Amino acid sequence: MKLNYRYTLAYAALTFCVLSLGFAIVYAALSRSVTQVTIGELENLNALAVRQLRNGAATVPDSLRLYVQASPVAATDTARRRRTVQVRPEWDAALQARVAVVRLTTYPVVSGRPYRVTSRAAVVEPRDAYLTGLVLVFAWTFVFLLALVVILSELISWRILRPFNATLHGIQQFALGQPHAIELPDTRTAEFRELNEFLVKMTARAQSDYRGLQEFSENASHELQTPIATIKAKLELLMDSELTEKQLGTLTTMHDELERLAKINHALTLLAKLEHFEPAPDTLADLSQLVPATEAAFADLAEMKGLATTQRIAPGVRVPLDASLAQLLLNNLFSNAIRHNVPGGEIRVELSATGLLLANTGLAPSVPVSELFGRFKKGNSALDSIGIGLAIVKRISELFGHRVSYEYAAGWHRIRLDFTESALVTD
Amino acid sequence: MKILLVEDHAELARSIASYLGQEHYICEVAGTFDEAREKLALFSYDVVLLDIMLPDGNGISLLKLLRKEGIESSVLIISAQNALDFKLTGLSEGADDYITKPFPLPELHARIKAIMRRRSAHKNNVLTFQDITADLESMECRVKGKLLNLTRKETNLLLYFINNKGRMLTRQAIAAHLWGDYTDNLDSVDFVYQHVKNLRKKITDAGGKDYISTVYGFGYKLSAPDQ
Numbered sequence: 001m002k003l004n005y006r007y008t009l010a011y012a013a014l015t016f017c018v019l020s021l022g023f024a025i026v027y028a029a030l031s032r033s034v035t036q037v038t039i040g041e042l043e044n045l046n047a048l049a050v051r052q053l054r055n056g057a058a059t060v061p062d063s064l065r066l067y068v069q070a071s072p073v074a075a076t077d078t079a080r081r082r083r084t085v086q087v088r089p090e091w092d093a094a095l096q097a098r099v100a101v102v103r104l105t106t107y108p109v110v111s112g113r114p115y116r117v118t119s120r121a122a123v124v125e126p127r128d129a130y131l132t133g134l135v136l137v138f139a140w141t142f143v144f145l146l147a148l149v150v151i152l153s154e155l156i157s158w159r160i161l162r163p164f165n166a167t168l169h170g171i172q173q174f175a176l177g178q179p180h181a182i183e184l185p186d187t188r189t190a191e192f193r194e195l196n197e198f199l200v201k202m203t204a205r206a207q208s209d210y211r212g213l214q215e216f217s218e219n220a221s222h223e224l225q226t227p228i229a230t231i232k233a234k235l236e237l238l239m240d241s242e243l244t245e246k247q248l249g250t251l252t253t254m255h256d257e258l259e260r261l262a263k264i265n266h267a268l269t270l271l272a273k274l275e276h277f278e279p280a281p282d283t284l285a286d287l288s289q290l291v292p293a294t295e296a297a298f299a300d301l302a303e304m305k306g307l308a309t310t311q312r313i314a315p316g317v318r319v320p321l322d323a324s325l326a327q328l329l330l331n332n333l334f335s336n337a338i339r340h341n342v343p344g345g346e347i348r349v350e351l352s353a354t355g356l357l358l359a360n361t362g363l364a365p366s367v368p369v370s371e372l373f374g375r376f377k378k379g380n381s382a383l384d385s386i387g388i389g390l391a392i393v394k395r396i397s398e399l400f401g402h403r404v405s406y407e408y409a410a411g412w413h414r415i416r417l418d419f420t421e422s423a424l425v426t427d
Numbered sequence: 428m429k430i431l432l433v434e435d436h437a438e439l440a441r442s443i444a445s446y447l448g449q450e451h452y453i454c455e456v457a458g459t460f461d462e463a464r465e466k467l468a469l470f471s472y473d474v475v476l477l478d479i480m481l482p483d484g485n486g487i488s489l490l491k492l493l494r495k496e497g498i499e500s501s502v503l504i505i506s507a508q509n510a511l512d513f514k515l516t517g518l519s520e521g522a523d524d525y526i527t528k529p530f531p532l533p534e535l536h537a538r539i540k541a542i543m544r545r546r547s548a549h550k551n552n553v554l555t556f557q558d559i560t561a562d563l564e565s566m567e568c569r570v571k572g573k574l575l576n577l578t579r580k581e582t583n584l585l586l587y588f589i590n591n592k593g594r595m596l597t598r599q600a601i602a603a604h605l606w607g608d609y610t611d612n613l614d615s616v617d618f619v620y621q622h623v624k625n626l627r628k629k630i631t632d633a634g635g636k637d638y639i640s641t642v643y644g645f646g647y648k649l650s651a652p653d654q
Contacts, residue, residue: 225507226436229529233442236532239595239645240449252597252645259599262529270511300580301606304621324511 004157011149015142023138030130034123035102039085042104042119049117053110060117068119073107082107092122099123163187167196174203176210177276218272221265228262267388274325274395285321288313291351294330302338302347307360309347317353319419320400329396332389333358333415340413356417365413369406428543430454431472433463433489434505435482443476446532452539460484467493472500473546474539477522479506494521501542505530531600533591540590556589557651558635570635580605581626588639588649597646623647 049060049068060070086103099122106117166185174182182203184196235255239248292313302309321329337347337360345361365372373394390406393415397404401420406413430452434440440456447454455472457463460483467475475493479486490502504525506512523542526535544552544563554561561568566582568575577585587604588596598619605622623639631637640648 222507225528226439229507230436230439230442232529233439233446233532236597237442237446239597248642248645255597255645256599258529259597266527273511297606300578301618304618328511 002157003161004153007157008149008153011153012146015145015149019138019142019145023134027131027134030134035087038102038121038123039104042102042121043106045119046104046106046108046117049119050106050108050110050115053108053115067121068117070115070117073114073116087123095122160189163189163192164195167192167199171199176206177214178207179276179278181207214272214275217268221269221272224265225262225269228258228265232258232262264388267392270328271388271392271395274392274399277399279320279322279399283320283322284318285323285326286316286318287321287326287351287356288315288317290323290326290330291349291356294327294334295349298334298338301335305338305341306344307338307341307347308345309349311349311351313349313351314353317351319402321396321402322400325396325399329393332393336360336389336415337413353419355419357414358416359412359414361411362413364411365408369408372406373404428452428474429470429472430474430476430539431457431463431466431470431500432476433457433460433481433486434476434478435459435480436478443532443535447536447539450536458482460486460489463489464492467498467500471498474501474503474542476535476539477502477504479504479508490521501546503535503538503542505535531597531603533587533594533596533600534604537587537590537604554586554589556592556649557638559585559589559630559638561586561589570630570633573633575629575633577626577629580622581629584622584626588647592649592651595642595646595648601646 045064045068049064049070052061053059053070060068084103084105086105087100089098090101091097092099092101101120102123103118103120108115108117163185166187170182170184182200184200187193187196232255235251235258239251239255243251292311295309295311299309334347337358340362341347341360342362347361348357348359350357350359373390394404397417403418403420405416405418407416408414428451430447432440432443432447432454434443434456435458437458440458444454444456455466455470457466460481463475463477463481466472477486477490481489486504486506490504493500493502502522504522505528506525507528523545524538526538552563554563558571559568561582563586566579568577568582568585583605584601587601601619601623605619623641627637627639630639636652638649638651640650642648
């Protein structure tokens with residue numbers, strides 16, 4: 001959920017509470033004032049009746065009788081000499097409804113005789129008539145407020161959070177291996193400025209650490225080449241001298257292990273090289289020509305393993321790839337397809353304008369297929385591979401924005417290369 | 428044939444020189460840029476084996492200097508850079524070939540031979556070993572005058588054997604020679620075995636002797652029966 005939505009939501013809840021409280025207060029006040037006003041009117045009425053009694057009328061005039069009754073009471077009845085107000089719902093014959101009725105009883109003394117004067121009036125309570133109106137007023141107020149908040153929060157957060165969003169964008173664009181520092185826009189907001197400063201400092205340190213590590217591994221594997229070459233040359237010279245079978249066996253083992261070391265080292269140097277390889281723009285590789293050529297180069301190897309290869313090559317597929325890297329990628333894919341195959345198995349190659357699919361029969365990999373793109377991950381530890389081919393494939397694909405995926409199902413390994421959509425060229 | 432080896436790593440230089448000496452080359456070693464330049468100015472060499480990383484300079488600038496001064500030696504670059512560097516940056520421009528460290532010594536030998544052959548195309552174009560002859564022009568191989576029906580890889584293999592006759596060749600060296608960059612990720616053993624088996628069969632079928640012997644667990648060797 002976006003930050004300003006959270007704000008809006010919290011504000012809406014708050015507004016709702018405040019408005020509900022306001023509504024309750026208004027309702028109570030209204031209800032009370034209506035009763036008070038009625039009581040005031042009834043007091044006037046009682047006073048009028050008392051005035052007429054004082055003027056000598058025996059009782060309340062007819063015109064008032066419906067609302068006021070007066071009767072003399074016993075002088076001893078002192079307990080009731082106070083004014084009382086009663087509010088209770090009653091059936092009102094005139095309104096034909098049950099309404100709240102207010103009764104005011106006073107005990108005036110007229111000509112030395114105590115009277116009891118009771119007046120009554122039906123009150124239209126806000127509950128009945130005003131409630132809907134009140135609710136509507138408050139509901140509309142709430143809706144307008146909410147709409148205003150939503151619009152304003154969008155506007156304000158767009159403005160206030162703009163540097164923050166720009167920072168987010170900057171982080172998303174940032175890659176550890178990129179040659180330049182992270183780019184964050186200037187801002188006047190103190191917190192954002194602090195955040196940006198922190199980010200710039202942190203990424204700079206990460207980049208320099210990363211570069212150091214890169215350089216180290218690149219130099220290390222590069223520097224190893226010459227000693228390896230020397231040992232290899234010495235071993236080969238030694239092998240050509242007079243040796244017993246046992247000595248030759250030992251030398252052979254050493255030579256094989258050295259070969260392996262050389263291959264690992266070679267692959268690591270290559271990966272390090274690819275790590276900060278900047279592809280030249282607009283390089284295109286003609287896969288329609290490269291794929292069959294690579295297949296042909298591997299044909300004798302496939303044949304020796306008794307593998308049947310079928311190809312479906314769309315013509316004129318040219319994708320952004322350096323030609324030698326494309327060759328390297330295809331070499332790795334084809335040699336994997338042959339290596340991890342079963343005797344008498346199949347290889348299927350499909351090249352279309354959108355992607356390259358290389359499928360081969362083979363045993364199920366022993367680790368999850370997604371891990372096979374990692375370095376030194378092997379689907380089958382029994383094979384004498386170094387397990388770095390797919391990491392190279394992945395790196396090369398990433399360099400040019402292609403997506404590579406690998407799945408295994410029903411005895412088939414499928415490696416799919418989805419070409420980047422940005423620069424598909426077909427003719 | 429005279430070779431100048433420009434390599435700053437003394438041990439490696441000594442090994443290569445000793446190997447090339449066994450192959451009857453005259454091999455001189457220069458350990459630095461200056462030494463190499465001096466030697467090139469004073470003597471003439473058929474082939475210069477050039478390491479790129481030198482303590483006092485870059486092999487590539489030596490190569491440029493060489494070409495500028497019109498020195499006709501062939502140049503084979505020996506480098507710790509990987510093959511991709513050459514392909515991506517055109518590092519080997521002006522050189523006749525390049526080989527990346529570490530390499531099998533027989534491969535180096537085969538490359539030198541190939542360069543020499545290219546330079547003197549009109550001269551000796553037929554390789555012979557006992558009763559086997561290989562015409563490098565037409566790529567035809569014969570046993571006792573009888574044409575062998577070899578595939579391209581098998582021809583290549585036979586030439587490699589003849590060029591390195593009397594030497595043990597490891598399976599890896601053979602694989603590297605036959606498949607080059609393609610072998611990096613392959614179990615080469617079986618494939619080499621198959622090709623060697625086919626080659627031996629074709630030679631014996633044509634009435635030739637089986638000159639190729641297997642050194643178990645190690646590789647193969649082409650040698651005359653009396654050797």
